[in-house]
Amino acid sequence: MTKADLVQNIADKTGLDKKDVQSVLDYFMDEVKTSLKSGENVYLRGFGSFVVKYRAEKTARNIKKNISIKVPAHYVPSFKPSKSFTELIKTNLKP
Numbered sequence: 001m002t003k004a005d006l007v008q009n010i011a012d013k014t015g016l017d018k019k020d021v022q023s024v025l026d027y028f029m030d031e032v033k034t035s036l037k038s039g040e041n042v043y044l045r046g047f048g049s050f051v052v053k054y055r056a057e058k059t060a061r062n063i064k065k066n067i068s069i070k071v072p073a074h075y076v077p078s079f080k081p082s083k084s085f086t087e088l089i090k091t092n093l094k095p
Contacts, residue, residue: 003025007021032050036050036051036077039052048082050077051079051080052075052076052077053076054073057070057071057072059071
């Protein structure tokens, strides 16, 4: 599902204009980015958490040149689904 599909589905289900749904979705994503950028996690009960994780410095390999390189310590954004969300997916999708 793409962002455009998401906007269309929400607009269809709520009866709202697609432009309004698009604006709300854009503002939501901007707020999540702004919060994570300032080091503040975003918790959505029943859905999951957008968190910032710290990655320590490590040594990696460039296999094309066969050399070791140092990857500096850095922060990365991450999403952790809630328990109820995880259980919903586990019970509805089967291999």
